[in-house]
Amino acid sequence: MGLELRNIHKHFGPVRANDGISITVETGTLHGLLGENGAGKSTLMKVLSGFHSADSGEIVLDGKKIKLASPDDAIEAGIGMLHQDPLVFLPFSVIDNFVLGSPGGWRLDRRQATAEMQELCDRYGFSFDPHTPSRLLTVGERQQLEIVRLLWLGARVLILDEPTTGISADQRAKLFAALKSLSKEGMSVIFVSHKLEEVADLCERVTVMKRGKVVGEADMPVPPERLVEMMFGQAVQIRDRKEVAHGKSRLTVDSVRMATGLLSEESTSLEVNAGEVIGLAGMEGSGQDTFLRICSGMRSLKQGSVTVAGKDLTGKHYRDFLAADVKYLPAGRLEEGLIEGLTITEHFVLSGEDRSFFIDWAQARNRAVEQVDHFAIKGTEASTVESLSGGNQQRLLLAMLPHELSVLLMEHPTRGLDIESADWVWEQLLARREDGTSIVFASADLDELLRYSDRILVFFSGRVIGELDASSTNVDEIGLLIGGRSANPELSEGSQ
């Protein structure tokens, strides 16, 4: 008995967010669901909680097939979802939030509800005043409120989506204790995370997802390296790239700090030479993104310095970095790169070198046609960018890069691309090296990191815990570092 997902498919247009997923969660187990961002965990959980309906597949709860057309249905069926950002109505009092989702609706017995809430709180070691406005609760307390609410509504399966983001260690301990005692009472808990340690701490069984598929399952405990390997894949170590002689120093980052909080006192320094490729590895949110934003001038520095081709750009505006031929391509192509509603031609005009006031549309179109052809973009010069597939959007972004490029900073250069596009992208990028362009990229794909980097920086918890030579390292070494374990035991305790 328990919860069974059978062959769930969910597509968004061409994107296969869930591609035939089957998972079984036994009653009364704590089941971890691991995977990088974009692996399809969230989509799956939304299917399970009724926010999305699956294109095909079955959900079976305690031997009964159930149909979830809305979140209501899910709650009815006993599946409760705790969102990453608890859906609490802030101006309402705790008790009003508590009773808000109760079925029926017209009759409202606050006194009885309060008593029942108190009882649940006592049982699981939570405490908050029912009459306090919920905006005064911390994120952790809101989660607790949401949990007791879901229990009150009769949840038999509890889904927690990245529940430890933004809560204190103390609250996390409380949460974990409550989850453990719930599972002993027969509650099935699905714990979605990309944090290995938490999964290791809490879960009895784990399923790993990648690119919309289940890529591994294991009963805990399992060594973290093994989990990392499942998440990132067993890299085929081939380095078929052409080596290019590295030139003079292009980008120097000295003693910068990524973490804003109090977690890390350590600073990071890096020197990148012309034609060099640096890969940034690590769990999502370990500091790679911040590091790239520092290098691009998008984020101001509290300490340290950034120098580009000998020019000190510390504290300078993003546009000064641009003028120094530093270009930053974030992961969100449509959010942070292209402009929805505008055509390919218009994008080339915007990124082009011609600054004259009036636009020569005939010439702009001709140029766009040439570029579309040259970069093999599947679309016409009049296509709007949102009509392009991810691969073609990435091609367009590369086509828009200026000729003169000193440093190229990229997040996930090939995420979501088919193999052909991904190869093509790297062909273009590697060719850039010959003009002396330095490339710094973050990726969740160990294969990509090992294959194309000269050096790999591994980030953990807001700092660099290892710098590896890509030609001599291996997956195990990287996996260990990504999981926060290194030869130096002191470092591995630094998390959270």
Add this chain to the structure above:
Amino acid sequence: MSSYRLTNLVLPISVVVASAVGLLVLAGTNPWDPLQLIVEGSIGWPPFEAGKSAKVGDTVMVWVPIALASAGLIVTFNAGMWNIGIEGQIIMGAIAAAFVAREVSAPRPLLVLLTILAGAVGGLLWGLLVGVLRTAGGVNEIFGGLGLDFVAISFTTYLIIDPWARTGVASTSGTDIFPDAALLPSSSGTRLSLLAIAIALLAIGGVWILFRGTLYGLKLKAVGANLRSSFLMGIPTNRYLLGAFMICGALAGIGGTVQATGFHFKLIPAISGGYGFLAILVVLLARYQAFWVIPISFFFAMIAVGSSQLDLRLDLNSALGGVLQGVLVLSAMFGLGWAAYRTKRQLQEASGGDSG
């Protein structure tokens, strides 16, 4: 204009016509009479018939500020901004023009030019203020604009009942009539000012060219469509946002000048006539296309001037004109939304949708 394809027009227009007819039948009249009366009361029946030039003049001079404000709003809408502060910009333009008209003496052509410039500057500064609040203060332009509208209205009321109170008895009917030299030149016996028409057409043409053929316009559009991507492309987004507010404010301010020196010939408390808000509807209906502003705003002007006939002639409540206008706008929006939805659906079906 490519996005305003004929097929997309058929649906909204049929919805609009159906709603209008339905409303009038409900109001107990046949639908043709009121429409004919509105036309007759605004531009004469048959249209532009001789001897109705005063009416035509009024209608055209109502059209001018709506068209100017609409032209300005196309700029801010393209920059992704809801410039609700447009009313205040019209008002401050009118106040600045009134100041020049009252305080400066100069030969007529020069004085008229000065009032227009003053109006542009007044509106521009007021628009800039909305923009600065937004870019530097983080105040959403809708709230900042509403606040500044309110300030502008209060300021007008203050000027009219205190420092600029008319001689004799202070009254809310406005300031004294401006000296002749400050009034927009108009053809005799009417308010019709060719200069005002020329300015409005120029503004609409200018905005059309701005978004059709200039890099500045394209960048504004980019900023409006995706602020973050634009910033990453190296476009100084704040400067462009401010620029949009300034252009819009200046055009609205000229509209205010026309209201003051070409229609009321004085400053009155409701000097904006609500044309700024009306222009928001115009631009939404025109789907940000400059050319469509011309007929749509003229249609609103005709209703503004002509709907009194419903009360005078048919003994229908004159508020029916406003209701009619509201129903037309809502149904047009509905029709446009529906058409847009269908287009999107077709597009999605063709391309297989987008990623979630």
Add this chain to the structure above:
Amino acid sequence: MKSRKRWLSTLAVFLSFALVAAACGDDSETTTTLDGGTDTTATPSAGAPDDFQIGIILVGPEFDRGYSQAHFEGAQYAIEQLGLPEENLISLDFVNPGDNPGLTPEGVAADMISQGADLVIFNSDDMRDGALAAAEQNPDIPMIWVSGDSAWADGKAYEAELTNLGNVWGQMIFGKMIAGCAAALTTETGELAYLGPLTNDETRRLVNSAYLGAQYCWENFRGESADSLDFTVTYIGFWFEIPGVTLDATQVVNDFIDGGSDVVLSGIDTTQALVRTGQRADAGESLWAVPYDFVDACQEAPGICLGVPYFNWGPAYLDIAQSVIDGTYTADWNWIAPDWSDINAVDSSVVGYGKGDGLSTENAADLDTFIAGLGDGSIQLYRGPLNWQDGSQFLGDGEVATDFQIWYSEQCLEGVVGACSINVFG
């Protein structure tokens, strides 16, 4: 004068009447009217030709239970008395730039004339420029600008060339004197308060009149000493409250009452003074109020209402219309006194005072005595010595004010407490 209202509401009735077609030849046919032929069912009496039409242009809503409705009903009264069908009254309401920015009074007048109006009435001071323009454009059509002074040869703004534009206004100064008297007769604390709108000659004139009436009755009926009566005025800054711009009328009333006043007289277009005072009276305080403008205004709090001074435009409009029909119309400035034989006579008195339930029988009798005194001239309140608020002389000993002096009241009188020359942003 009477500036009146703007795009919101106001008070009184209006009426207008007609002009014989004789003057205008072929005005009757005009443009195509779409309402089809009107069946004239009523038989003209009083010699009115059955195509005689009155056009009345209202600044506010036709049914505002206030200023514009009073004018509209006045015009209806005139049409009825002339024995004409109601179709002969052409009216358009909401003629103000706030509600109808595309309309101008002169444009509406032109429409009405082309529909056959023989007399056009502009009911608001705000229509001044439109009325002057319309009169100039249509020199053959008699017109009335209500509350104006353009036809007053001795006034400050005489427009001698506009021989077709007359003015009419009621002598509300008497209504306000009666209101002031009723307040003084009733007060227990000897402290009266006046809620003023915006400051101008007209509103000061009314404050002064209320003050004089109160002072007279305080001394002569109550037998108190002249300086023991407090009379405070606070102007909110506009005809009605505009949140954020004007003072908060309700708050001002609270301040009046908290400061010791037990009778509040209203000079603004809305009924906050009566309503708020009524609420406080319900809470157990001994308070009274006097509203303004509309004959039924007391209804909002009848128990504490001492009465209301109001306008009744019917007789005035009937007279004007009749004179147009008779061909005897001249563009005069008419500041019409109440019919002293019965100030509440519907058929003859332009200004009235409707006593409220809050007025005791005894005080009502005194008030009647006072009204009679005003009527027979034995009580003349605008007689010197009177000083302006700043101490300068208004009227010398025994001097009686002229209409001119009263109409253009530059200041409040000495004895009135509160600023009478500042406005909103003072």
